[in-house]
Amino acid sequence: MVRQIAVEKKGNVHDVPFFFCFFTVLICFWVSPSAIANPSGLVVAPSDVSRLAAHPVWRALLHQLGDQTLIEDESFILSRRHYSAEAELEATLKLFLVADEASARSAVCRYPARYFWLTTQINLPSKINPQIECPGITEFFSKAPADEMAVIFASENLTSPSSMMGHVLLRLSGTNDRSEVSRHAISFFTQVRGFNVPYILWESLVTGKPGYYTLSPYAQKEAFYRQREQRNVWEYVLDLSDDQRLLIQLHLWELRSAKLTYYFHRYNCATLTRFLLALADPKMLEDRGLWTTPLDLVRTLQKSGLVASIDALPSDRWLVEGLSRQLSAKDVNDVKRAVALGQLPARAIDETSDRAYLLLEFSRAWAGFLIEKEPTHAFEAQAFEKSVALRDERYPDQRLDLSRYKNPVLRPQDSQAELGWRSQRGQDVLTLGFLAASHRLEDSSQQSFSESALQLGDVRVEFLAQTLKPRLHELQIYSMTSLTPANAATGGFTGRVRLGAERHYRSDLSDQLAANLSGAYGVTLGLGPHVITYGLAGVGLGYAEGGAYVYGEPEIGVIAEQRRGMKALFSARLLINQLDQADAVTALQFVQTKTLGDSLLLQGGYQYFRTAAAEEHRIELTIKRYF
Numbered sequence: 001m002v003r004q005i006a007v008e009k010k011g012n013v014h015d016v017p018f019f020f021c022f023f024t025v026l027i028c029f030w031v032s033p034s035a036i037a038n039p040s041g042l043v044v045a046p047s048d049v050s051r052l053a054a055h056p057v058w059r060a061l062l063h064q065l066g067d068q069t070l071i072e073d074e075s076f077i078l079s080r081r082h083y084s085a086e087a088e089l090e091a092t093l094k095l096f097l098v099a100d101e102a103s104a105r106s107a108v109c110r111y112p113a114r115y116f117w118l119t120t121q122i123n124l125p126s127k128i129n130p131q132i133e134c135p136g137i138t139e140f141f142s143k144a145p146a147d148e149m150a151v152i153f154a155s156e157n158l159t160s161p162s163s164m165m166g167h168v169l170l171r172l173s174g175t176n177d178r179s180e181v182s183r184h185a186i187s188f189f190t191q192v193r194g195f196n197v198p199y200i201l202w203e204s205l206v207t208g209k210p211g212y213y214t215l216s217p218y219a220q221k222e223a224f225y226r227q228r229e230q231r232n233v234w235e236y237v238l239d240l241s242d243d244q245r246l247l248i249q250l251h252l253w254e255l256r257s258a259k260l261t262y263y264f265h266r267y268n269c270a271t272l273t274r275f276l277l278a279l280a281d282p283k284m285l286e287d288r289g290l291w292t293t294p295l296d297l298v299r300t301l302q303k304s305g306l307v308a309s310i311d312a313l314p315s316d317r318w319l320v321e322g323l324s325r326q327l328s329a330k331d332v333n334d335v336k337r338a339v340a341l342g343q344l345p346a347r348a349i350d351e352t353s354d355r356a357y358l359l360l361e362f363s364r365a366w367a368g369f370l371i372e373k374e375p376t377h378a379f380e381a382q383a384f385e386k387s388v389a390l391r392d393e394r395y396p397d398q399r400l401d402l403s404r405y406k407n408p409v410l411r412p413q414d415s416q417a418e419l420g421w422r423s424q425r426g427q428d429v430l431t432l433g434f435l436a437a438s439h440r441l442e443d444s445s446q447q448s449f450s451e452s453a454l455q456l457g458d459v460r461v462e463f464l465a466q467t468l469k470p471r472l473h474e475l476q477i478y479s480m481t482s483l484t485p486a487n488a489a490t491g492g493f494t495g496r497v498r499l500g501a502e503r504h505y506r507s508d509l510s511d512q513l514a515a516n517l518s519g520a521y522g523v524t525l526g527l528g529p530h531v532i533t534y535g536l537a538g539v540g541l542g543y544a545e546g547g548a549y550v551y552g553e554p555e556i557g558v559i560a561e562q563r564r565g566m567k568a569l570f571s572a573r574l575l576i577n578q579l580d581q582a583d584a585v586t587a588l589q590f591v592q593t594k595t596l597g598d599s600l601l602l603q604g605g606y607q608y609f610r611t612a613a614a615e616e617h618r619i620e621l622t623i624k625r626y627f
Contacts, residue, residue, distance in 0.1 A: 053086035056282035109134035113251035145174025166294035204264035211262035319365035342379035420622030428465035514544035552576035565595035
């Protein structure tokens with residue numbers, strides 16, 4: 001940076017050559033096309049422009065990933081048609097350094113975060129305070145104060161395409177202009193309507209969907225997640241300095257004028273929140289995978305130094321599921337009978353103990369869950385109020401510690417790659433697999449109450465060992481499986497949807513790659529804390545060899561989550577009319593897995609196929625890495 005230099009003329013003729021040379025050099029530098037100046041005399045040298053443009057905070061303000069900004073709005077990104085971080089910086093400085101004071105103030109009010117950050121890096125001549133001189137910002141700060149900021153993570157909802165990997169938002173808390181405690185949510189999301197999965201994926205991954213960037217009362221968001229959708233919420237209160245909070249808050253304001261396009265894989269709620277956090281700690285942008293999911297963001301956040309405290313807010317359904325596993329069947333039934341009458345179980349009233357405390361928590365959760373299902377339940381509402389009052393009276397300092405119990409953040413990473421071997425018809429087959437997101441049934445479910453799978457971009461290729469000729473074994477564009485045990489208290493959903501291409505079988509057990517769309521519905525029963533059995537009635541539409549066909553796929557199975565990171569799965573399927581074949585195919589499969597640390601899983605398996613005309617045995621061994 002070169003500031004204006006005042007030169008005093010002495011009047012001595014012997015000083016003229018030196019002054020003339022110095023003045024000539026200064027003029028040449030002043031008119032250099034790479035330097036940026038304003039009428040007041042400030043010059044930003046090319047070296048400073050390059051340094052500032054390369055700064056990670058500047059790039060976070062532009063939501064830049066690699067060499068490109070993820071904001072497609074030309075009215076917000078000034079250099080969008082010929083974008084670079086340096087070009088955007090030059091265009092921004094020209095707005096701030098105009099001679100007209102009103103125009104400069106308008107530019108600052110449009111980009112207050114850029115202006116605030118630049119004032120910490122260079123000495124801008126115009127001292128404008130956007131909190132005072134920009135009416136919109138003044139109102140925003142007074143109505144939605146940010147004395148405290150927190151990242152909020154809502155657990156996944158597999159039945160909602162836009163939230164099947166969870167959701168993150170930013171919470172602003174503080175005292176507003178009416179001296180009231182205020183809490184607001186800043187959220188970025190898109191809306192998914194209809195059941196046309198291919199079209200939804202095309203929009204979400206290729207063309208982009210309209211992104212909605214909203215400010216709303218946080219209480220409404222929390223109630224929506226915990227009560228209406230029965231999802232758990234984790235609150236990560238941030239440890240930020242005043243300047244860090246101010247920069248983030250100013251950037252939140254300036255984003256309101258941007259037209260944001262939502263992409264499921266590269267610009268989602270987690271991506272936007274990561275850029276916000278990078279304004280306080282640029283290292284938040286370093287730990288990046290193929291894409292950023294809400295879980296990825298929270299994992300990175302927990303490893304940073306930005307978290308002051310963590311609080312888990314479970315849904316009533318989740319608490320009912322969890323606490324019912326800690327109580328005896330008699331205790332559970334006593335609570336249900338008492339709550340139905342607007343009362344509490346006698347043991348919860350007569351005793352003061354850890355068991356009595358759990359009974360009170362279970363009573364409150366059970367009553368709350370019933371009220372959410374049917375708000376007119378008067379007796380349940382009475383039981384809810386009594387349980388809260390007695391809990392707060394007898395156990396004012398006691399709360400359930402849920403920080404490490406069924407915490408989705410402790411699950412394996414969302415992407416995985418695998419290398420395997422299979423013995424098939426006397427031949428060795430090498431297999432390669434890649435899952436962009438998120439998990440398969442064989443992956444660990446220790447941090448979940450139910451078994452599930454979510455496969456987005458799941459590709460498996462195989463090679464005959466003798467020839468190494470590749471062929472596509474499977475491509476799942478979208479596949480979702482939910483095996484939630486049926487529960488007299490909370491119900492449970494069991495179903496599956498698959499869209500992609502997979503191997504279908506003929507009567508002689510030769511196979512053919514077929515385009516596939518299938519669905520299944522069924523029931524899951526819990527056989528114990530870690531064992532389930534399920535049944536699915538499935539039907540699908542396949543297309544191969546120039547023709548379409550409808551096929552059936554009933555399935556039964558057992559899944560057992562074992563100790564020491566092991567898991568066993570058994571399934572039996574009947575494939576009816578695949579490839580328009582008259583003979584049904586019986587397919588049995590057993591899989592045993594073992595986790596090896598945090599990022600590896602070893603998997604062995606056996607498969608048996610049989611028709612009226614043929615049978616086949618297969619043995620598999622696979623190792624996969626999570627990342």
